[in-house]
Amino acid sequence: MKIVAIIPAYNEEERVAAAIADAARFVDxxxxxxxxxxxxxxxxxxESGAYLLQHVINRGQGAALQTGTEFALEYLGADIVIHFDADGQMCGEDxxxxxxxxxxxxxxxxxxxxFLGARSNMPLGRWLTLRCGLLFTAMVSGIKVTDTHNGFRALSRNAAQDIKITIDRMAHASEILDLIKAKKLVYVERPVKIRYSEETLAKGQSFFGAFIVIKDFFKAKFFDEL
Amino acid sequence: MIFQIFLIAFGLFAILKTIRQYRAKKVSLYWLLLWCLLWLSVVIVALMPQTTDVLAEYVGVEKGADLLVYVAIVILFYSIYRILIRSEKQNKELTELVRKIAKLEAKRKD
Structure with missing residues (x-):
């Protein structure tokens, strides 16, 4: 089983090397x-020894994930694709x-x-925003999960081929859930630990960012089919 | 009166400009005719504003000037809609292009 971790990175000069080293211990x-x-x-x-792919124009996290996933499938023959963050919030052990x-x-x-296992030191504001996200996802995508906008996921080769992310920006997490439901993929949840620090919180989704996510998601769902 | 003269002058200027661009093969015949038609009607309306009143009455709008504004807004909104759709499509194509380049130029330190 060849396991490949995809790390989309935007302005993570300080943290990306540590994230690569952390993930590299558990993947090929x-x-x-x-x-x-x-x-x-x-x-x-x-310099950290990872495969480096560069977008010549900024296209957003969803687009970067899709680029990395396609590369892992087409060029590296990955059997399992892991979506991992560059900012050190996630733990390689997971x-x-x-x-x-x-x-x-x-x-x-x-x-x-x-939310499974509740091992994170999550601030209340973030908790509330994420809970609203759950409600939103359950209503629109009809998929029941305990955490919708967690970037940590593993996809089998077939699932990775089925899930083509077309929403370039943040709403891709909702899109992935939508596709899991639409393509009838078998999914499970596993508890993961997310480390919150002042630095990563400033970069993460704010409550208002959630509105942009909702807008992008609806736009892609209804508007792009025209 | 000044406004009428201004409109007529601008309409004629726009028509001339379009013809010149058509000669330089910068626009197609389709656009030439479309723009000429648009600006010709502007000139006609500027010369004889009462003509629009007839049309306005026919479609049930009180004044010709009002009808013009309504029609203009509808056309503008539709144009914006078209442009948005196109921009969305180009965004997608741009992502595909950026992705292709990224995959082709992937590298790793040996």
Whole structure:
């Protein structure tokens, strides 16, 4: 089983090397997609020994994930694709837990969840925003999960081919859930630990960011089919 | 009166400009005819504003000038809609292009 971690990175010069090193211990290859960062994220990733793919124009996190996933499938022959963050919020140790159901053939998609096991030090504001996200997802996509916008996920090769992310920006997490439901993929959730620090909170989704996510999602769902 | 003269002058200027661009093969015959038609009607309306009143009465709008504004707004909104759709499509194509380049130029330190 070839396991490849995809790390989309935008202006993560300081943190990307640590994230690569963390993930590399548990996977066969690490693919970093530098989404046209303004700093030296690309150089840092390259020096860390990961495959480096660079977007010549910034296209958003969803687009970067899709680029990395396609590369892992087409060029590296990945059997399992892991979506991992560049900012050090996620723990490499959790990779084993999220790949296990796929290796055992129990599921083709494994979603990380911050609410199962409750191991994270999540601030209340973030908690509320995420809970609203759950409600929203249950209503629009009709899929019941405990954590919708967790970027930590593992996809089997077939699932990764089925899930083509077309929403370039943040709403891709909702789109992935939508596609899991639409393509009738078998999914399970596994608890993962997310480390919150002042630095990563400033970069993460704010409550108002959630409105942009909702807008993008609806736009893609209804408008783009025209 | 000044406004009428201004409109007529601008209409004629726009028509001349379009013809010149057509000669330079910058626009197609379709656009030439479309723009000429648009600006010719502007000139006609500027010369004889009462003509629009007839049309307005026919479709049930009180004044010709009002009808013009309504029609203009509808056309503008539709144009914006078309442009948005196109921009969305181009965004998608741009992502595909950026992705292709990224995959082709992937590298790793040996």
């Amino acid at each position: 290859d690490v693919v970093v997609v530098d989404d046209c960062s303004k700093d030296r994220t690309g150089e840092a990733a390259f 990779i084993e837990a999220v790949t296990e159901p796929i290796i055992k053939g129990e599921a083709s998609v494994v979603l990380g969840s911050r």
